[in-house]
Amino acid sequence: MFLVLQAVRSIGILQIVFGIGFILSRSPSLPAVLIGATVLVLIALVISLLSWWRYTFSVQEGELRVENGVLSKNRLVIPLDRVQGVSIQQKFLHRLVGLVEVTADTAGAALAEFNLAAVKRPIAEALQVAAADQRAVATTAEPATLANGAVDAVAEAFTPPVAEESERVVVKRTPRDIVKLGLTTFPLAGLALLGPLVAVALEFEDRVDIPTPDVVVDPGIWLVWAVPLAVIAVVILGLTLNVAQSFLRLWDLTITRTASGLRRNAGLLSKSSTASSIPRIQIVRVRQSWSSRVVNMADVTLVGVNRLSAAAAGGAIGVGPISVPGCSEADVSALREIALDGALGVTSLERTVSSAIVFKETRNTTVVVILSIVGLWFIAAWWPLLLLILIPWRWGVVRRQARLRRWGISHDAVADRQQFIGWTSSETLLRKINSVTVHQSLFERKRDLATISFVLAGGVVSIGMIPFEQAKAARDRALYVAETDRRAFM
Amino acid sequence: MADASFTNDPIDVSTLPQLMDEDFVPIDPNFLRVSIIGHVLFLVIVAGIAAAVLVLVPDPDTRIVYAIAGGFVALTLISAALKVIEVRNIAYQVREHDLSYRNGVIVKRVQTVPFVRVQHARMRQGPVQRLFNLATLSINSAGPDIAITGLNTEAATALRALVVERAGDLVEEQ
Known part of the structure; x- marks a missing residue:
């Protein structure tokens, strides 16, 4: 059954659409097309069957x-x-036939990418647990054989009971949380989903030529009521779509602390489950937009090892980030505690960045604006002068950002917090850094400032416009910690 | 993961080993020559292409050809001039546990990689570099690479051996 579904899928919905469009527009002899399509389907089916x-x-x-x-x-x-x-992952198609897709993330062996398109769920979960708890598998003396033919029997023999007991649910989202989350997301985000539909609709309109109603509207009145109404309608539509999307993606979002890592399960129609070991977590990012502050929620992202870094280290694929939207303060601290893995972290964020950045950014904007005005003068005469508004705007934005920017370094971690209306903070353990760079642009050098970048396997934490001496001291401390700590960093 | 011998007491920052600017080792002065030769070769290629266009294309718009070629020449000259200034700043420093590389002229940069994070080291030598007995040593960690240019071959070989050995040692100590 699944094979048939997959065969159809392997042809791709896009091609089917194209095919139909082709038939409609050209309409060559219909039987020929049907025969051709049948042959294609059969070939795809035979190939999937064989593989x-x-x-x-x-x-x-x-x-x-x-x-x-x-x-x-x-x-x-x-x-x-x-x-x-x-x-x-359990996509909708898989859901229908009760199967899941498994991807194993490996490091240390190139080309060891492992992806099973369709297996029964208990086996996949057993594999997840087994991989997470290697000791349990190591003690299983009897070789368990798994093949497509005899799956059920093995799945039982394969589940180590040890790991189950030590599991603890850290975060769980209720439907109410999900509604809140959908409502506090930027309304236009949901509309992005409609993009392809709009394209299809336009195409459709082109072909069908719907007669447009001959209503003459007075442009003055039209602007007064139609535009705000349209905006409200769009916002409501966007929010509805956001809520719907949140339900689909985040339904029953659960973060579980397992014996050796974290597991994230979520999804309504397509279910997904991601597991990562704790050392693989590189950066803890917390983000709160102004709207999510109203409902006191923040998004936590546990950034894992990225693809490039994994490849450089000889592994095949990286662990994607574990994203946990809609966290309460308790959730944030629980997740942070797990990710920090026993370290204290940065407890006080009190270092600031130099306000020289305000001057620099305003100056740069001014230069660009003046050049643009001069350039556009010949095309649009006085209108480009409106661009001058950008200068105070940029000044205000950067000033606020520079004033609110905070960073801190403790004996085991470094953290950076950027704020404008919402805020984002990144925290990482010093012992996980891969390299440290201190750089000074000409502007910074004149003012004895510098930028420090902590490079991790999962990304970079970079803080600019700080006193040169502080940057050097931070580097020395980070290097000291990374070089004296022998624990696994990924 | 819990290690009984592991402590995590606060440390006094002033007692930490510091990366000192004066301990940096400058690279081989021949690097400037190699770099200038590279720039000259590039200019020759640009001139060659411009000449080829002027000869082969029937009725060429000479102004455009000259403008493009002139742009390339100007950029190359600026880049060469910057290299002349930069070469004094390019230096490296090897400590017990890490390797640092300093470069840049407009943006000065000091990158440091602890040996424990080194995945592998690679040595490269172009034809002109070989002529002057120079090599480039790339040190690869799980982050971006550090490429130390303008080492003489002996230094590069020794450094590579040291990096690999230190990385191996430190991994074994774990």
């Missing part, structure tokens, strides 16, 4: 073994202790 039949995987002696390939044969062996995280 499904040739695709087997098993867990033996602490190794994940995968064999596949129709014509050429591939054999992939991944030691389970190299599997850093297992994510389970």
Whole structure:
């Protein structure tokens, strides 16, 4: 059953649409098209059938073994202790037939990318738990064989009971939270979903030529009531879509602290489950927009190791970020505590950045604006002078940002907080840094300022316009911590 | 993960080892020559292309060709001039546990990579570099690479061996 669905899917909805459009516009002999389509479907079906039949995987002696390939044969062996995280996705199509898609995140072995398009859920979860708790697997002396034919029997033998007990739910979203989240997201975000539909509608209109009603509206009155009404309608539509989207994506969002990491489960129609070990978490980002401050919620993102870094370290794929929207203060501190992994973190954010940045940014904006005005003079005469408004605007924005920017460094972590109307903070453990760069632009050098960048496997935490001496001291401290601490950094 | 011997007491910042500016080792002075030769070669190529366009294209708009070629020449000259100033600033420093690289002229930059984070080191040598016995050493961590240009071959080889050895040592200590 699933094979049929997948075969249809492998052709792709887009192609089907194109195909229909093709038939409608050209309408060559219909039977020929049908025969062609049937042949294509059959070929796709045969290929999926063959590759499904040739695709087997098993867990033996602490190794994940995968064999596949129709014509050429591939054999992939991944030691389970190299599997850093297992994510389970259940898309709507999978949901219909009760299967899930599994992706194992590996480090240490290039090309060891492991993706199973369709397995039964218990097996996927067993694999997730097994990979997360390698010791449990290591002690399983009996080789468990998993193949497509005999799945159920093995799934039971394969579930280590140890990990289950130590699991603890950290964050759980109620439907009410989700509604709040949808309402506090920027209304236009939901509208982005409609983009493709608009394109389709325009296309449709072009073809069908709907007669436009001959209503003559007085432009003055029209502006007075129609425009605000349209804006309100758009906002309401956007918010509704946001709520709907939140429900689809964040339904039953649960963050679980497992024996060796964190697991995030969410989704209404398509379910997803991502697991990551604690050392893989690189940066804790907390973001609160002005609207989410009203309902006292913040978004937490636990940034993992990114793809590039994983590749540089010889791994295949990185763990995506674990994003947890709509956190209360308690949630934020719980997640932060887990991510900091025993460290104290930055307790006081009291260092500021130099206000010289206000001058620099205003000066740069002024230069760009004046050049633009001169350039546009020949096209639009006096109108470009309106651009002058940008200068005080930029001045105000940067001034506020510079005043509210805070950063801090403790003996084990560094944190940075940027605020304008909403705020974003990033915190990372010093022992996880990959390299530190202190740089000084000409502007900073004149004022004895500098920018410090802490480079991590998952991103960069960069703080500019700080006193040169502070930057150097921060670098020395970060290097000291990274060089004396021997714990795994990813 | 919990380690009984692990402590996390506050440390006095003034006692931390500091990365001193005066301990940086400048790179081989030949690097400037290699760099200038590179710029000259580029100019020759630009001139060659311009000449080819003027000869091969029937009825060319000479002003555009000259303007584009002139732009390239000006940029190359500026870049060469900056290199002349920069070369004094390019330097590296090896400490027990990390390696630093200093470069830049308009933006001065000091990058430091702890040996524990080094994934691998690679040495590269172009034809002109070989002529002057120079090499570029790239040090790859899980973040962006650090490429130390203008080391003489012996220094580069020694440094690579040291980096790899230190990285290996430190990993084994874990």
